Amino acid sequence: MRIHKTVPTFKTEEEERVFWADHSPLDYPEQYKRVPHDFSNLKRSTRSVTFRIPESLFSRLKVAANKRDVPYQSLMKIFINDKLNEEYKAK
Numbered sequence: 001m002r003i004h005k006t007v008p009t010f011k012t013e014e015e016e017r018v019f020w021a022d023h024s025p026l027d028y029p030e031q032y033k034r035v036p037h038d039f040s041n042l043k044r045s046t047r048s049v050t051f052r053i054p055e056s057l058f059s060r061l062k063v064a065a066n067k068r069d070v071p072y073q074s075l076m077k078i079f080i081n082d083k084l085n086e087e088y089k090a091k
Contacts, residue, residue, distance in 0.1 A: 007031050 005028050010016035025032065053061075065072040 005030075 007028050008019065010019065061075065062072050065075040068075060070078075
């Protein structure tokens with residue numbers, strides 16, 4: 001036999017905050033219904049780009065990314081974004 005728990009009614013946000021600090025929504029599965037999602041019409045927000053760079057530059061990029069503990073692709077995006085921001089501010 002399964003015991004059904006119900007989420008109490010709260011008088012204040014603080015009361016609710018204190019409650020959820022010690023409880024999990026997973027303890028109250030009957031209170032939540034599944035909401036169907038359809039992501040088929042979403043457009044990609046990124047685009048794959050291929051370009052060639054010298055091996056030495058790529059090695060330096062990977063070392064710099066490793067020092068920052070980020071993937072090299074992410075560091076490339078950061079560097080490109082920073083440089084473009086500089087360009088736009090200069091104009």
